[in-house]
Amino acid sequence: MTSTGIGPPKRDTYRHGDLRRALLEAGTELARGGGSDAVVLREATRRAGVAPSAAYRHFADRRALLDAVCSAAQAALAIAMEEELDGLPNGGDPAEAARARLRAVGTGYLRFAQAEPGLFRTAFSASDNLRSAASPSRAGEGGLTPFQLLSAALDGLVEAGVLPPERRLGAEFLAWSAVHGLAMLLIDGPLRGLDHAQTQDIGRHLIDMVERGL
Amino acid sequence: MTSTGIGPPKRDTYRHGDLRRALLEAGTELARGGGSDAVVLREATRRAGVAPSAAYRHFADRRALLDAVCSAAQAALAIAMEEELDGLPNGGDPAEAARARLRAVGTGYLRFAQAEPGLFRTAFSASDNLRSAASPSRAGEGGLTPFQLLSAALDGLVEAGVLPPERRLGAEFLAWSAVHGLAMLLIDGPLRGLDHAQTQDIGRHLIDMVERGL
DNA sequence: TTCTGTTTGTGTACGGTGTTCACAACGACA
């Protein structure tokens, strides 16, 4: 965060220093509060203490800024998933560990959707947000995007002998569909307002379904 | 459709007659073309041949118009699902028929998402679009909303003895999650551009997963 | 150092949007 104070940051230098980053951070903050519709270019420049047209030195248009925010949101999602994975105990039965990793991927996804609904919606609102699921700017600290984290978990399931290899093809689409759909229900749908325990419960049921049905 | 011609419909009377309906239809047409962002109040009034402020006699604000369009889109979705159900053969094994009805609900959902991506996105973009899943304005010709159609199919599965009653609770959330998530992948995600056969195929796989995993 | 060129932010302007409000036209009903 470049400026925590109220009001315009009042630069003393003519140059800003790192306007692109400042705009991206302001845009991300706007997205956090109100989803993709809330990331308005003029407000981002205002928060960066800069004239509106200055943004066009760093982003082709509002859409480009939004795409950058979208990538940042996906990276944040990847980090949430990685945190869930890192919290897993090491060792134990390999098959059970592989299953636990798939579950962690799912619960991390759901946890992020509920903790940061604005960012989550933004991550999947842009025009081609899912098209390039492998862009490095959308990765977490481990270098993997949310989609790649899921793929890795499924690969682990095959290696551990839990998932038959002939069922592996396209499995990420099935698993992703289920978890993503549930996330939407939880933040915008009739399942909104459930507390953490209830969320955990239905999330577990859903992942049970995926495991059984894959 | 009130006016298929180019240009403003040129009323001869001062009163419009049915402006609310005209605005709703114009808004729906805009949503069809470009999703919820495209439903612009001024453009809707333009198409209705009326001054922008006239819209405020019938809708509190743009959001209210968008909510109405959203309900219309959900009703269209319900109709697509009903069409799929109506195309099913009658008679036969009750268990197999119940399974076929659940599949029809899912394929109708996916078919609509691909045939009308703009309307589909609009149906699930509003703030409280899923909250009142039972509003009559969101129902198809049979009087059931998309969610209620799914619930009915699951009830049929229990009646036919295919689904154990203890698994019925919350099953619509699991099934809806999976199908809705897949729809998003198909219209905005990496699965975009698949032809009808491929879509059918992966849709079948997904519904297999749901049936097995429910 | 000074001169020159490139990068980056400024100021102003344009068209578009949602929204408000006083006013005018109409329809209905006494």
Place this chain on the structure above:
DNA sequence: TGTCGTTGTGAACACCGTACACAAACAGAA
């Protein structure tokens, strides 16, 4: 016929995205 509530008009406001000419700051060559 007169009156009143409903519905559409016109002009205004603030806000948005975007374009453009201009100015300030930097970087490197002379």
